[in-house]
Amino acid sequence: MASSLQRHRQAFGRAPQLYGSDRGFFSEQNLASCKHAGVKVVCIPQRGGKRTRRREAYEKSAVFKNGQRFRAGIEGRISVLFRGRGMKRCLAEGRDRFELWVGAAVLANNLMRIAAMLGARSPRRQKAA
Numbered sequence: 001m002a003s004s005l006q007r008h009r010q011a012f013g014r015a016p017q018l019y020g021s022d023r024g025f026f027s028e029q030n031l032a033s034c035k036h037a038g039v040k041v042v043c044i045p046q047r048g049g050k051r052t053r054r055r056e057a058y059e060k061s062a063v064f065k066n067g068q069r070f071r072a073g074i075e076g077r078i079s080v081l082f083r084g085r086g087m088k089r090c091l092a093e094g095r096d097r098f099e100l101w102v103g104a105a106v107l108a109n110n111l112m113r114i115a116a117m118l119g120a121r122s123p124r125r126q127k128a129a
Contacts, residue, residue: 001030005037015039020071023047043067077109085109 001021008016019034020043034042043064046055058064081087087105090098 001025002033002037005033005039009037017041018043018067018070020044020067022071041067043071081105081109085112 005015005019015038017039018041019039023045024047026044026047030044031042034044041063045059045068051059085105085108087102090101092098092101
């Protein structure tokens with residue numbers, strides 16, 4: 001987890017505002033790493049054990065649930081790329097080529113989403129544009 005926070009800081013120059021993951025990443029050390037890195041909202045559900053009242057209240061809070069929804073949305077987008085956009089297997093060799101392949105798939109998906117949204121515009125708005 002600390003390495004992902006470090007990579008984020010290198011890429012964007014700051015810690016992420018929200019860090020969401022599944023319960024497999026829950027540990028007191030990971031929570032402390034996020035807080036130490038400057039993450040404002042940490043959305044990692046507790047795995048196992050008895051939750052304290054404070055922890056239960058936090059996991060039921062709107063900010064925590066919104067963070068988990070954000071994470072689920074990201075996973076849903078990845079699923080769409082795998083299922084419907086041909087990203088199941090990359091034959092390119094090397095990290096640079098793999099990153100290019102992923103970027104091209106995301107770009108293609110975004111262009112398809114934009115085209116669908118423009119196609120769904122009401123006829124009245126299309127005439128005005």
